[in-house]
Amino acid sequence: DLAEASVRLAGWDTWNLVRVDQLARFLRPKLEAARTPAEKIKILNTWILKDHVVFTNLSAPDVQLSFLPYVFSQDAGNCVGYTTLYLALGQRLGLPLHGVLIPGHAFVRWEDGTFRRNIEPMFRGTEVGNAYYRASPHQLRNRTPREVLSVVLSNAAALSLRFGNYESAREECEVALRLDPSNAAARNNYVLCMLHASLDERERIDTLLEELRTRSPDDAEPWLLQSSIHAAFNEHDEALQAAHEAVRREESDRTRGWRARCYARLGQLDRAKNDLQRLENAEPFGDLRLELRVRDNPAGAVQSITQSLATAGHDRLRRITRAAEVLLEIREPAQALVVLDMGREHSERSLKDEFIQTGGVAAPDMLTREGARRRWHLVRAKALHAEGRKSEARAALATAKKHGHGGRLTLEVERLLESR
Numbered sequence: 118d119l120a121e122a123s124v125r126l127a128g129w130d131t132w133n134l135v136r137v138d139q140l141a142r143f144l145r146p147k148l149e150a151a152r153t154p155a156e157k158i159k160i161l162n163t164w165i166l167k168d169h170v171v172f173t174n175l176s177a178p179d180v181q182l183s184f185l186p187y188v189f190s191q192d193a194g195n196c197v198g199y200t201t202l203y204l205a206l207g208q209r210l211g212l213p214l215h216g217v218l219i220p221g222h223a224f225v226r227w228e229d230g231t232f233r234r235n236i237e238p239m240f241r242g243t244e245v246g247n248a249y250y251r252a253s254p255h256q257l258r259n260r261t262p263r264e265v266l267s268v269v270l271s272n273a274a275a276l277s278l279r280f281g282n283y284e285s286a287r288e289e290c291e292v293a294l295r296l297d298p299s300n301a302a303a304r305n306n307y308v309l310c311m312l313h314a315s316l317d318e319r320e321r322i323d324t325l326l327e328e329l330r331t332r333s334p335d336d337a338e339p340w341l342l343q344s345s346i347h348a349a350f351n352e353h354d355e356a357l358q359a360a361h362e363a364v365r366r367e368e369s370d371r372t373r374g375w376r377a378r379c380y381a382r383l384g385q386l387d388r389a390k391n392d393l394q395r396l397e398n399a400e401p402f403g404d405l406r407l408e409l410r411v412r413d414n415p416a417g418a419v420q421s422i423t424q425s426l427a428t429a430g431h432d433r434l435r436r437i438t439r440a441a442e443v444l445l446e447i448r449e450p451a452q453a454l455v456v457l458d459m460g461r462e463h464s465e466r467s468l469k470d471e472f473i474q475t476g477g478v479a480a481p482d483m484l485t486r487e488g489a490r491r492r493w494h495l496v497r498a499k500a501l502h503a504e505g506r507k508s509e510a511r512a513a514l515a516t517a518k519k520h521g522h523g524g525r526l527t528l529e530v531e532r533l534l535e536s537r
Contacts, residue, residue: 118205118208119204119262122262123184123185137206141210148160148210154227154234155232155234161203161206165199166199166242182198183195183198184201184273188201194238196223199238200216200223200224201269203236203238204225208262213228214226216262216264216265217235217257218265219252222250224236224237225238235247263297264297267293267296267300267303268302270289270292270296270303271289271290271300273289274293274303274307278306278309281521286310287311290307299332301333304325308325308326308342313525316525316532322346326339326343326346335366336366337362337366337369338363340362341363341371341375344359344363344379347359348378348379353379357379363375370396370398374392374399377393377405381405381412382446384412386409389409393405403432403436404432404435404439404440405439407425408440411440411444412447415443415444415447415452418444418456419456419459422456422459434486434489434490437457437459441457441500444456445500448503454504460493487520487521491517494514494520495514498510498511498514498530498534507534511534514530514534
């Protein structure tokens, strides 16, 4: 039972199963009166998606909308959340519904041997042909409930990672991989768990990355992950080589944008700017554009940031923090502290403040902003330590932890402050 398994494995209250059962009992007579599969699908679409908010996978007010309890409590969900609900009802009502999982997306298919139709939750259940998805026949196959449940759990792991709950994320990844060993997202998240939970897991991380590359030799994702791991260990030449491999497999904004970051960290600013100019949408890389200006002219960092913040939205604290990190890299801690003070007002908010402001409803990018506040305090702790202000650095670390565990950066700052 997909609904029961997803609720129990995630430790949620089983009253959510009652909601599924109630909806199934309500729909049963309506579906029995319908004469054709198309009529049955129309009834399902009407009662499942009517007046509900639907988000694409991982772009909702966070990935919790992959989970049935949140779909019910917030009358909103992403593609995984609604696919799970369709399939849970299908199991209870004896309907030939199947989940289809392609990279970054999930949808439902009715297939009974004589009638076949894709049901796209992003379009209110409208029929969408396979050609629309631009995926291989293997990716567009019907999936088992175990495979769908594996995706639910890998999304749970992604949420745990964003909260800094690395042990929970690791456990969720392990269960997801037992259910479906081919779940690439779960393997990627598992590597990130290893990276952020300890400073001493390098050998195991390298083994897992080798497995990912072997399983998906033509996929850019393992190479992007490999590059980010090298960058985390300050192996910037190796990070750039892995970024080249990612771009070779997939020429996109995300691969070129990441390679531009690698170029910047090696001081190859012209090449970084060239990659930035080739992006279709450079807006998500505002912090990188600012980083390039700071590296070009460290003495003018404050002026560069002031100009950059004029076009910044929710990522203003991220831009400030990255500029400060660059100044620390080039041994300008005093200047870094001046820059960080430009973000003090934004750093003093909290996740609790945001929940109160939104009436207890998760707002888009809420966890991203909380992570930016946590990182601001951690970078400030490093700058204060570099200036010899160790008691203030410890206080900044303590404040950072109030915003959640920052993973590897938290561990690095803790080790730094413990050193003599």
